[in-house]
Structures are given as C-alpha cells and as structure tokens.
Amino acid sequence: VRADLVRGHLDALLLAVLADAPGHGYELSRRLTLRSGGELGVPEGSLYPALHRLEGGGLVVSSWSAGEGRRRRIYRLTSAGRRAVKASRQEWRAFSRAIDQILGSGA
C-alpha cells in the first residue's frame, strides 16, 4: 500500500495499536507491521512526528522507562485517546463502506 494512502490514517493506526498495550516506538512499528501483514509501507521514522502530534493533542502520554539496559520512551493512551480510537473505528467503517461501494463494484 502506498505510503501517501496510509499517511492520513497514521494517527488512528497508532492509537489502535496503542489500545492493545502501552509500548515504545519500535514496538508500535512492529505491531503495525504484524497486524497489517506487512502491507503498510510507512517509513518507520514517520511514527515519531505522529506520536509527538498525538501527545500534543492529549491523546497519548509518554514517560521514560529503564529496561534491557536502555532508557526507552513508553507511550500509553489517555482516556481521550481511548475515546478517539472508538470514534475513528466508527468513522473508518463508514468510510471504507462508502469507498467499497464505489471502487469495489468494478470488474
């Protein structure tokens, strides 16, 4: 899948994988790859500007955590973030249904 198609959904995707459990950037990138079957061609570095945006919007919080001999920034959802996940799932269902009715009906 082209990166520019995914970019507009990156915030919602990150929130959705954070809904599973808190995690650091690399862990979140792995979850995105695993859950999409490796189909999303997003540059991994673009997760960090997105995480910064989500944190600024109060949807995630982060803190340093020491483990495996290294300090890592762990991200977790706030209650506003959990509400945003719910809303974006509903929005996605409506959006994908509408797109599918147009693009999915061709031969």
Next chain:
Amino acid sequence: MSAVDRYVAELDAALHVRGAVRRRFLHECRDHLADAAAEHGQEHAVRAFGRPSEIAAAFDAEVAARRGVRSTFVSVAGVPRRLDGSAAVAVRPPLEDLGQLIRVPIPSVDIRRLLVVTTCVAAAGAFVRDRAEHATLSQALVTAGIEAVAVVACFLLLGRALGLYGSLRARLGATRGGSSGILG
C-alpha cells in the same frame, strides 16, 4: 562509522528544532534504529526508517505547529495582563522581543482600543465573507453582529480568567474615592 551512526548524524544535521525536544527525538530514533538493526541488520534498519531529510522536516513541522499554537495563546494572554497597568507581567508579549531585536519602537496598545479594533476587524471580516458568499445585506449584518458579540465575550472571559477585573475594579474604586474627595 556504522550505517546507523551515519543516519543519526544526517538526521541531526537536517533538524532545525533545538533543545530538549530535539534530544528526545534523536534519542528515540537512535533506539529504534538500534532495535531494528539488531533484528534485521543496519542497512535494512536505516532504509525502513525513511529519508533523514523527510523525517526531520516532518518532525520540525510538528514542533513548529505546536509552538505556534502556544505562542499565539501566550501573546493573547500576555497583552491584557500587561495593559492592566499592574507591574506583574505574567508573560512577556513576543512583540517586545521583536522590538528589541529590530530596534524599532513598537507602541503599546490600550486594551479598550485593542478590543474595539479586534471587534471591528472580526465583524468586517464576517460581513465581507458573508457578502462574498452571496448573503443578503441584512444576513451579513446579523453575522457581523454575532461575530462582534463573540469577540467581546472572548475578551471578557479571558479578562476574568486572568483576574484582570479585580485590579481594574480596585483602580476604579481608587479613582472614584479620589474624585469624591475633591468634588464632595
């Protein structure tokens, strides 16, 4: 120098943002690349991370957007606090810094004048916008009126939030007391 070190150096050079936010970003990127390199090798790790110039530009843009919102709020919050006349200035309006930087005196504005100008500009903007969208004259006037009321309400709420009215009342009380002493 390893591929990861080279990549982080390029990212570092491409970034414009400074301070703690930059250090944290670079720290996280280096961590990510170290994890990815351990799992897939250094070349794959840096390739999957994206071009350093694009990642740096995206991060710079995010930080600038956040700082832009904050600085607008600080400007708006700082001006009435200063125009209150009290010595306690919570935040220094950025215009002061600009004035010092370019060495051009920027006059301070009276809060009542600022309120009138802001209200007029907002109302005129709403009127022009409505007319451009083919609203009737009366509709455009109503919209302009609503806009003006909204601006005044914002000023009042902001003044209350900043505790502006307490000191204004105190100053008015002092003035009235002084007047009655002279006129009475």
